[in-house]
Amino acid sequence: MFDYRSMFDLSGKTALVVGAGSGIGEACSHGLAAFGADVLCADVDAEAAENTAQEIRSQHKGKAEAIGLDMLSPRRVRAVVEREGTPDVLVSTPSINVRKPLLEITDEEFDRVVELNLKGTFRLVRDFGRGMAERGSGSIIAFSSIRAQTVEPGQGVYAATKSGTVQMLRALAAELGPRGVRVNTVAPGVVETPLTAQIKDSPDWYDSYAAKSILGRWAQPHEMVGAVVYLASEASSYVTGSFMLVDGGWTAADGRFTPPL
Numbered sequence: 001m002f003d004y005r006s007m008f009d010l011s012g013k014t015a016l017v018v019g020a021g022s023g024i025g026e027a028c029s030h031g032l033a034a035f036g037a038d039v040l041c042a043d044v045d046a047e048a049a050e051n052t053a054q055e056i057r058s059q060h061k062g063k064a065e066a067i068g069l070d071m072l073s074p075r076r077v078r079a080v081v082e083r084e085g086t087p088d089v090l091v092s093t094p095s096i097n098v099r100k101p102l103l104e105i106t107d108e109e110f111d112r113v114v115e116l117n118l119k120g121t122f123r124l125v126r127d128f129g130r131g132m133a134e135r136g137s138g139s140i141i142a143f144s145s146i147r148a149q150t151v152e153p154g155q156g157v158y159a160a161t162k163s164g165t166v167q168m169l170r171a172l173a174a175e176l177g178p179r180g181v182r183v184n185t186v187a188p189g190v191v192e193t194p195l196t197a198q199i200k201d202s203p204d205w206y207d208s209y210a211a212k213s214i215l216g217r218w219a220q221p222h223e224m225v226g227a228v229v230y231l232a233s234e235a236s237s238y239v240t241g242s243f244m245l246v247d248g249g250w251t252a253a254d255g256r257f258t259p260p261l
């Protein structure tokens, strides 16, 4: 009989989380470890990655190591592949946003956002995906956003990278599916992390975002973890090429007006 209770079990699996030093990546590192994975916490901020790994070791009694990794550096990414080998699960979270009208975005700002969000993600999934394809197994999870689907002023370049990530990973899913590797994206709504600290500091902005989603509030980072554990585990063995919204219903309803009913 199929063992339903072990569907989410990650014992014996290795997970590399890039962006593990903060926000959603930090929460995902904890969540993957709590379900049994050995987690390699990677971040350009090596100290932050080490803090996450230390917390995992003390809170989950799980195996966790930290590594400084700048995904903007092709050489560094290749060195980590060579030294650490190929994980069973790769989670990629790092992204930046420059909130400005498109008419005011400079070439340098455009390049900076695309370089990390799209090219950095590309570099990770290419270099770790190769080993997964050779081995014939693996799960790749990259963070997109509701901005892949719906936009507002000032999000043009960020939104382009987030929908670009979805299409790039769908193509990767199509290329690697026959070789045993699943590839999916997760699209959060608004989550309280350092990335969105600027919004939290502005009550009008913060409250209007809370009201926009059907659930009427922001998410906490741990609320992104269920999707990641699901996509990392056997529970999602028939799921690839998917774009998984975890947005409190943000994209399901337009939220501008509730008519009298």
Ligand SMILES: NC(=O)c1ccc[n+]([C@@H]2O[C@H](COP(=O)([O-])OP(=O)(O)OC[C@H]3O[C@@H](n4cnc5c(N)ncnc54)[C@H](O)[C@@H]3O)[C@@H](O)[C@H]2O)c1
Residues within 6 Å of the ligand: 018, 019, 020, 021, 022, 023, 024, 025, 042, 043, 044, 045, 048, 069, 070, 071, 072, 092, 093, 094, 095, 096, 116, 120, 143, 144, 145, 146, 187, 188, 189, 190, 191, 192, 193, 194, 195, 196
């Ligand atoms: N927070 C939200 O409301 C929200 C909403 C939608 C989508 N997302 C997406 O979720 C993902 C994670 O966002 P977050 O809020 O946790 O961000 P965050 O800023 O809290 O964390 C990002 C982490 O990435 C690391 N990082 C930055 N550049 C790096 C590099 N070159 N190499 C390696 N690591 C690097 C940072 O040091 C940091 O630890 C992003 O892709 C973001 O677009 C977030």
